[in-house]
Amino acid sequence: MDIRIDNEIFQKLKLIKIEQFKENNQTIKFNHKIYRLLIKKLRRHFHRQQLAKERDEKIRLEEIQRDNDPLYQAWIIQKENLRIQKEIEEEQENEKSRKLREQMEIKKQEQLRKNIEEKQKVTNINSSTHNPFVSIPIANGPSIERPVCSFYLKTGVCRYNERCRRTHNKPDITDTLLAVNMYSNFEMQYGLDEEYDLDIGLEFEETERYENFKDFYYDVLPEFERFGRVIMFKVCSNSEIHLRGNVYVQYETDYQAMQAYKALNTRYYAGRMVQCEFVNIPSWSTAICGLSQFGKCSKGRRCNYLHVFRNPPLKSIEKDKKSTRKHKRSKSRDRSTKRKKHHHHHHHS
Ligand SMILES: [Zn+2]
Numbered sequence: 404m405d406i407r408i409d410n411e412i413f414q415k416l417k418l419i420k421i422e423q424f425k426e427n428n429q430t431i432k433f434n435h436k437i438y439r440l441l442i443k444k445l446r447r448h449f450h451r452q453q454l455a456k457e458r459d460e461k462i463r464l465e466e467i468q469r470d471n472d473p474l475y476q477a478w479i480i481q482k483e484n485l486r487i488q489k490e491i492e493e494e495q496e497n498e499k500s501r502k503l504r505e506q507m508e509i510k511k512q513e514q515l516r517k518n519i520e521e522k523q524k525v526t527n528i529n530s531s532t533h534n535p536f537v538s539i540p541i542a543n544g545p546s547i548e549r550p551v552c553s554f555y556l557k558t559g560v561c562r563y564n565e566r567c568r569r570t571h572n573k574p575d576i577t578d579t580l581l582a583v584n585m586y587s588n589f590e591m592q593y594g595l596d597e598e599y600d601l602d603i604g605l606e607f608e609e610t611e612r613y614e615n616f617k618d619f620y621y622d623v624l625p626e627f628e629r630f631g632r633v634i635m636f637k638v639c640s641n642s643e644i645h646l647r648g649n650v651y652v653q654y655e656t657d658y659q660a661m662q663a664y665k666a667l668n669t670r671y672y673a674g675r676m677v678q679c680e681f682v683n684i685p686s687w688s689t690a691i692c693g694l695s696q697f698g699k700c701s702k703g704r705r706c707n708y709l710h711v712f713r714n715p716p717l718k719s720i721e722k723d724k725k726s727t728r729k730h731k732r733s734k735s736r737d738r739s740t741k742r743k744k745h746h747h748h749h750h751h752s
């Protein structure tokens with residue numbers, strides 16, 4: 404604080420106070436005693452002012468100090484953060500209750516819609532003798548086009564048989580006969596094969612099972628060959644019931660297949676009745692599981708495509724040279740016929 408300025412102010416104020424007193428108290432003679440009283444009063448006033456100033460200054464300094472105090476600053480920041488946190492929480496709370504109200508509104512509307520539908524169902528049932536859950540009756544107008552069953556289309560069989568929801572276009576007479584479940588071995592007969600996921604398809608060669616299949620092959624193929632040349636002979640090793648032990652026999656003509664059907668259907672083989680069907684196999688490569696041929700089908704013998712035994716080389720081909728010559732002209736993917744050629748050639752050399 405500048406004392407000089409204060410003194411100047413004090414001197415000026417002193418003079419003003421004296422003049423004021425003289426003016427206000429003209430009847431009183433101004434003397435030294437009055438002068439000292441005025442000074443004393445003025446000094447007290449100044450002193451009080453000074454104290455107040457100092458006090459204010461002290462508070463101001465304290466405030467500055469406090470504002471610069473890192474602890475104070477930290478506290479302020481904490482307080483501010485708390486305030487923000489609280490605001491966020493309040494906002495979230497508002498959002499939550501808003502969503503809850505929305506959901507409740509949706510549920511209410513859904514319930515309302517359900518109630519209306521329920522009422523409509525009841526009126527439908529009452530107004531009609533038809534079961535509302537059954538689609539348009541077949542007798543009523545043109546039948547609805549159902550998608551074609553791809554399993555039946557490719558393999559001639561389907562696990563659902565007549566119950567399949569897709570269309571099975573049953574052919575009347577074709578060049579291919581299917582003897583349903585005709586082949587059976589001990590394991591297949593007692594369902595033991597289902598316990599194993601081993602694929603006994605083309606890879607299978609040296610076990611009893613293959614020997615069993617070979618016996619069947621050499622026993623049955625000549626029976627079918629009595630009616631015409633067999634260009635494809637496939638026996639399924641699948642464990643699925645609709646494919647299990649299925650024997651596919653493709654002739655050169657529909658006529659040959661029909662002759663075989665007439666002679667063999669409902670006949671008995673190995674104590675079991677032979678059931679034959681005409682099937683249409685558009686492509687053997689799509690009917691037969693491609694992966695099974697490399698032993699890589701993940702479904703194993705539960706596969707819905709044909710898993711077939713590898714046909715053994717033919718034994719008695721030399722007795723029918725004509726058919727072999729015919730075969731040379733026809734194009735075939737069958738491995739058995741290729742082997743047929745080899746075998747035949749071998750016999751001649
Ligand atoms: Zn089907």
Ligand SMILES: [Zn+2]
Pocket residue numbers: 692693694695700701702703706707708709710
């Ligand atoms: Zn397969």
